[in-house]
Amino acid sequence: MPMDDVVDGKKKKTTAANHLHNQQEETTTEWYDQNQRDLPWRRINNSDEENDDDDKDGSERRAYAVWVSEVMLQQTRVQTVIAYFNRWMQKWPTIHHLARASLEEVNEMWAGLGYYRRGRYLLEGAKLIVEEGGGFPKTVHTLRKVRGIGDYTAGAIASIAFKEAVPVVDGNVVRVIARLKAISANPKDSATIKNFWKLAGQLVDPCRPGDFNQALMELGATICTPLSPTCSACPVSGQCHALSVSRHSSVLVTDYPLKVVKAKQRHDYSAVSVVEILQDNDVIAEPQSDGIFLLVKRPDEGLLGGLWEFPSVLLGGEADLATRREAIDRFLNKSFDLDLKKSCSVVLRADVGDYVHVFTHIRLKMYVELLVLRLKGGMNALHGKLNSKTMTWKSVDSEALSNMGLTSGVRKVHTMIQKFKQERRLHHLVGQVKIMQGLTTHFKMVFISDNLSRRGGYGLITFQVEKGSGKNTNSATKPSPGSKAGKNLTEVLVFVKFVDLNDEWK
Numbered sequence: 001m002p003m004d005d006v007v008d009g010k011k012k013k014t015t016a017a018n019h020l021h022n023q024q025e026e027t028t029t030e031w032y033d034q035n036q037r038d039l040p041w042r043r044i045n046n047s048d049e050e051n052d053d054d055d056k057d058g059s060e061r062r063a064y065a066v067w068v069s070e071v072m073l074q075q076t077r078v079q080t081v082i083a084y085f086n087r088w089m090q091k092w093p094t095i096h097h098l099a100r101a102s103l104e105e106v107n108e109m110w111a112g113l114g115y116y117r118r119g120r121y122l123l124e125g126a127k128l129i130v131e132e133g134g135g136f137p138k139t140v141h142t143l144r145k146v147r148g149i150g151d152y153t154a155g156a157i158a159s160i161a162f163k164e165a166v167p168v169v170d171g172n173v174v175r176v177i178a179r180l181k182a183i184s185a186n187p188k189d190s191a192t193i194k195n196f197w198k199l200a201g202q203l204v205d206p207c208r209p210g211d212f213n214q215a216l217m218e219l220g221a222t223i224c225t226p227l228s229p230t231c232s233a234c235p236v237s238g239q240c241h242a243l244s245v246s247r248h249s250s251v252l253v254t255d256y257p258l259k260v261v262k263a264k265q266r267h268d269y270s271a272v273s274v275v276e277i278l279q280d281n282d283v284i285a286e287p288q289s290d291g292i293f294l295l296v297k298r299p300d301e302g303l304l305g306g307l308w309e310f311p312s313v314l315l316g317g318e319a320d321l322a323t324r325r326e327a328i329d330r331f332l333n334k335s336f337d338l339d340l341k342k343s344c345s346v347v348l349r350a351d352v353g354d355y356v357h358v359f360t361h362i363r364l365k366m367y368v369e370l371l372v373l374r375l376k377g378g379m380n381a382l383h384g385k386l387n388s389k390t391m392t393w394k395s396v397d398s399e400a401l402s403n404m405g406l407t408s409g410v411r412k413v414h415t416m417i418q419k420f421k422q423e424r425r426l427h428h429l430v431g432q433v434k435i436m437q438g439l440t441t442h443f444k445m446v447f448i449s450d451n452l453s454r455r456g457g458y459g460l461i462t463f464q465v466e467k468g469s470g471k472n473t474n475s476a477t478k479p480s481p482g483s484k485a486g487k488n489l490t491e492v493l494v495f496v497k498f499v500d501l502n503d504e505w506k
């Protein structure tokens with residue numbers, strides 16, 4: 001089969017094309033045989049005998065594993081994906097298991113991977129394939145009919161699991177081919193992308209298409225890297241036009257492919273209110289106890305579609321505290337029928353800080369506040385008022401919140417809140433100790449024993465005081481064994497009784 005060779009975007013027929021072509025296939029797959037990374041999805045082979053009743057064909061197990069791994073690997077590093085992939089396969093080892101899952105479960109499993117639509121499409125695709133009952137689609141043509149499976153994923157599944165001689169083109173393959181062929185055209189341009197697919201299709205090994213495609217991707221990921229390719233260890237360096245050009249000019253291999261200036265990120269701003277509702281008349285026994293938190297589900301379509309978040313409002317731009325609070329008040333009023341002046345008492349409203357979350361095209365600055373409320377009529381009043389048709393929401397306690405699969409942005413906000421509360425608790429304790437000890441001079445807290453603080457409302461803190469400056473001879477104190485206090489400081493342990501955190505806020 002003649003191959004169109006391309007140098008600097010110009011086509012020329014090479015007489016030795018077939019020979020070179022075969023040589024490239026062989027050297028690339030041979031190199032892959034010896035150098036491929038041991039990755040969990042590669043261990044699920046077509047010949048796997050551990051099939052269950054739902055999945056009698058090992059190639060379908062492989063197809064499923066390739067599908068899951070390739071979707072996870074889009075925009076995410078291999079090292080990150082490994083743990084996610086293993087957890088996923090443990091929970092849903094076959095497409096039939098996945099088809100029985102809920103979106104909630106998938107989102108939880110996906111939490112932290114980003115681009116949550118990918119997980120949703122996997123679930124929808126699995127349901128569709130299982131419902132249709134015809135087995136796993138085996139060709140690019142049939143795979144492309146499944147929502148969420150694009151050219152790349154279809155090519156990967158069809159070639160790796162079902163041995164269809166089709167190409168796969170991702171960023172790694174584009175880089176390798178651009179260098180092999182010294183293509184300096186814009187790799188984002190649709191005509192150039194088409195050309196890469198065509199060239200990859202000409203290169204693919206019809207006997208071992210899956211291995212060849214993986215070899216090309218592996219080469220791009222490990223040898224022909226974006227900034228520092230290891231050409232000396234490259235199995236196809238003898239056929240690399242970029243390397244050849246670089247030897248006779250000032251051109252570098254890293255000049256290929258052309259660097260495309262990234263689109264400018266949009267800057268968004270939002271006010272996030274972590275609304276914590278204390279149960280009316282409920283005495284909280286331990287200072288670590290929390291109230292109930294409100295979570296709102298985002299619309300199914302769009303950024304982070306269908307995922308849970310704390311109540312938040314998109315702002316027009318940077319906004320001062322008063323403007324942010326007004327926006328949140330309006331949102332709570334409209335969405336929850338909550339009037340902060342009439343339907344509840346505000347126990348605490350504190351600005352916790354801000355956090356910038358970066359998406360591919362958006363840089364979102366979140367202003368975070370903690371809003372602790374007691375509702376007149378308790379949670380029942382809230383449940384009775386809400387119209388679930390306009391907004392999906394739920395209330396969860398602190399433990400459930402910690403165990404939920406939250407997006408990394410929401411998780412970060414939750415951590416900010418926990419840290420803020422912990423610091424408030426410590427400050428309060430310092431005040432208590434100061435009173436207990438009658439200390440009037442400066443001292444610095446260095447540690448709090450969190451475990452002890454959970455037992456019966458008693459806690460243990462260690463802090464430093466200047467020697468002789470305080471009346472630290474109270475029987476409640478004793479020197480700390482193995483103290484590392486400095487020359488002029490002494491370290492003391494103090495047992496304290498925790499107060500109800502909510503008393504602090506009154």
Ligand code: SF4
Nearest residue numbers: 224229231234237240
């Ligand atoms: S020789 Fe260098 S630039 Fe060319 S494909 Fe190999 S690693 Fe990439």
